[in-house]
Amino acid sequence: MRILVVDDDYTSRTQLKSLLAAYGDCDVAPGGEAALLLFRDALESGLPYELVTLDIEMPGMDGKKVLELLRAQEEKLAVPAAKRSKVLMVTVKNRLKDVSESYNKECSGYIVKPATPQSLKEALKETGLA
Template structure:
């Protein structure tokens, strides 16, 4: 299983990589733009990500924008819903607007609020059939 972790905080990368060690291969990037680039490279290389863990608040392109571009590319390529990557939003934002955007605009599988706690993250991933 391949994860792409998109967050501008390197400590989140380290934490999630250690949490997912032995469960998934993780690539990490620091911005929405880098996330989109990595996503495209993986698609072109015929080795797409199974899961994208996306922060919302990042400088430049935010997580919603990056996820919308990724979803549009999947549609353009005819990737069926069952074969699309699972989107996990990881953010400190809990307002209705951001939660709604995540689920309705980009079809997030789950929304995990920071600070991240090991048991909660793993439980959310299992409950949403990601792990």
């Protein structure tokens, strides 16, 4: 499985990459703009990411905006709904507003930091990836 980990915090990014390495090859991005470039390149190359983890609170472009733009890229390239990337939102704050906004923008799941092997496994099962 191809995985993209997006988080502005180096420690969180490294931890998630380490935990997800058991599930596949992980690329990382320190923010939204870098993530969008990697995501677009993956789509255009025919090797899209099956999973993207997005930190909700990042400087500049937050995770909810990145999610919206990722989905727009998939739509522009006519990616069928069943083939779209699964996106897990990751955050320290478990706020109902963030959860509902993320699901409205078509996220696949939600994890509260710090992510654990168990929380990731459960989230991946819910998305059908584990």
